[in-house]
Amino acid sequence: MTRRSALVAAVIALAGTASAQPSHAQAPGADTQGASTQGANTQGVWRSRGYGYIVRIDAAGPKLFHAVDGACYADPRPQADPDGILAVRRAVGPGAIAFSSGPADTAYLFDRLPALPKACLAKTDWTPRRVAAVTAETFAAFYPSSREHHIDWPARARIADKAAGKATSDAALFDVLDGLMAGLNDPHVGLQATLGGDEREFESGQAATLIRVRSESKEADPAASEKAWLQAYKRGVMDGVLRGRGHQTANNRVIWGRVGEIGYLNVATMGGFDKDAAPGDPAALDKALDEALTAFEGAKAVIVDVSNNRGGYDDISLRIAGRFADRSRLAWTKVAVGARGVVPQAFHVEPTRGRRYLGPVYLVTSDVTVSAGETFTLAMRALPNVVQVGERTRGALSDKLNKPLPNGWMLTLPGEIYRDPRGTRFEAVGIAPDVPRAVFAGDLAEGHARMIHALMDQIEQGGAPSPVTRS
Incomplete structure (x- = not known):
C-alpha cells in the first residue's frame, strides 16, 4: 500500500494515523493479470528504475541495497524488506519484474543484473565526507523539485564535502547534512538520527498557516x-x-x-x-x-x-x-x-x-x-x-x-x-x-x-x- 509514514507519525499526536486499501493502479508496462513470479524465477540480482534500489534474492530471501552514482551499500535495517515493497512480484517482460506492496499498489520496476555490483560488496569506510557525498548524490538523483526550489546539488555537495572534512563528531556531521538540505521547505524531506542517546531530527516544509499558529500561540x-x-x-x-x-x-x-x-x-x-x-x-x-x-x-x-x-x-x-x-x-x-x-x-x-x-x-x-x-x-x-x-x-x-x-x-x-x-x-x-x-x-x-x-x-x-x- 502507498505509504506516507512520516506525515502519519506527525499526525498521531494531533489527529491520528493512517493506512489504506489497495488503489486502482496499473503497474508500469504490466498486465494487471500478470502471473505472480516465485522461487527460481525471482532469484538473482535486480536494479530498480528510479528509487535507487538493488535487491538480491536467494534461497534465504531478499537483501536490499541502495545505489546511487557508483556508490552502493546494504540497507542497515534488520528486516529483509523494511519498507514492504517486495511483497508481490510479477513478470512484466524479459528480464524485468514489478515489485509492490499489494497486487494493485505502487509498482517498482526492476531489471535483472548479471551479478551484484562490486561496490555493493566493498567494505567501505563511511567517513563523514562519504556520508555527505552519498546524501547529496541521493538528492541529485531522486529529488523531483530541484528546479522549483532552485537547488544546485553539485554546488551544495562541494560545500558539504569541505565541511564534512572538518567534522569530528556525529553532531558535526548532522550539522553538515542540515546545511545541505537547508531551504528545501519540503514536508517530505527529513533526517532522523540518534546522537549520544538523544534523538535529533531535521524537518522542513511547514505550511504558512501552521507557522502562524505557532507564532501567535501562548x-x-x-x-x-x-x-x-x-x-x-x-x-x-x-x-x-x-x-x-x-x-x-x-x-x-x-x-x-x-x-x-x-x-x-x-x-x-x-x-x-x-x-x-x-x-x-x-x-x-x-x-x-x-x-x-x-x-x-x-x-x-x-x-x-x-x-x-x-x-x-x-x-x-x-x-x-x-x-x-x-x-x-x-x-x-x-x-x-x-x-x-x-x-x-x-x-x-x-x-x-x-x-x-x-x-x-x-x-x-x-x-x-x-x-x-x-x-x-x-x-x-x-x-x-x-x-x-x-x-x-x-x-x-x-x-x-x-x-x-x-x-x-x-x-x-x-x-x-x-x-x-x-x-x-x-x-x-x-x-x-x-x-x-x-x-x-x-x-x-x-x-x-x-x-x-x-x-x-x-x-x-x-x-x-x-x-x-x-x-
Whole structure:
C-alpha cells in the first residue's frame, strides 16, 4: 500500500494515523493479470528504475541495497524488506519484474543484473565526507523539485564535502547534512538520527498557516500550540458550522452533519479510522460515510472539507472520492524520478460500493492540505460535479522515499512525479483552487468556520460557483 509514514507519525499526536486499501493502479508496462513470479524465477540480482534500489534474492530471501552514482551499500535495517515493497512480484517482460506492496499498489520496476555490483560488496569506510557525498548524490538523483526550489546539488555537495572534512563528531556531521538540505521547505524531506542517546531530527516544509499558529500561540511547545488550535478548529466545526448537531466519528477523523439543504463532511486524515483495528481497516470509515451520505440524500450540495487534512494513504483518498464518482475516471499518474522507459502508473477513481452522492460538491482546501490530502484533491478534481474552493494546497504529493544512510541515520525525501489527467504536476507548487477564498483569514480560531458559513450562504442563495471544465 502507498505509504506516507512520516506525515502519519506527525499526525498521531494531533489527529491520528493512517493506512489504506489497495488503489486502482496499473503497474508500469504490466498486465494487471500478470502471473505472480516465485522461487527460481525471482532469484538473482535486480536494479530498480528510479528509487535507487538493488535487491538480491536467494534461497534465504531478499537483501536490499541502495545505489546511487557508483556508490552502493546494504540497507542497515534488520528486516529483509523494511519498507514492504517486495511483497508481490510479477513478470512484466524479459528480464524485468514489478515489485509492490499489494497486487494493485505502487509498482517498482526492476531489471535483472548479471551479478551484484562490486561496490555493493566493498567494505567501505563511511567517513563523514562519504556520508555527505552519498546524501547529496541521493538528492541529485531522486529529488523531483530541484528546479522549483532552485537547488544546485553539485554546488551544495562541494560545500558539504569541505565541511564534512572538518567534522569530528556525529553532531558535526548532522550539522553538515542540515546545511545541505537547508531551504528545501519540503514536508517530505527529513533526517532522523540518534546522537549520544538523544534523538535529533531535521524537518522542513511547514505550511504558512501552521507557522502562524505557532507564532501567535501562548504555548511554548509547538505541538501544544497546534493541538490547541486543532481543538478550536473542531469546536468551530461542531458548534459553529453544524450548530451543535454534528457527528464526530471514525476515531475522531471524520465530522459530518447536515445544515438545511447542505451536507458537510470533514476528513482530518486519510487513515487511522479505528484505534482498535489495523491502520488500513476501512470498516469504520465506510460506516461513517454510509451514515453521512444517507443523511445527505436529496441535499442541494455537499461540502467536503479537507482544509486541515494532514495526509495518510492514497488508497483511502481514492476510496473516499469514489463516494462522489459516477464512473471510473483517471485521477493521476505517477512515475519515479529517473525511471527511464517506464510508463507512468495510472490511478483511477472508481465508484465506491455503498452510498454515493452525485450532486454538486464543493471541496475546501488550504495550505495545510498535504500529501494524501492532495492526491484526494486530484481525485475529486477528476469528477465533473466537484468545485475546489479555498487555498492552494501544500505541494507535497510524492510518497516519501526512505533512504537509510550507511551510518544508520534515516533520510527521507520525495522521489516521484505526480501528474493530473492533463499532465500538470503540482509538486512544490500545490494545487490551486477553482475558486480562491481565504480559509483561515483573521482570527485563527474562528476564521475557518466563518469561511464555511459564507460558502453555505452562497450555496443556499444560488450564487455558488457551478462545476467547472478544467483544461
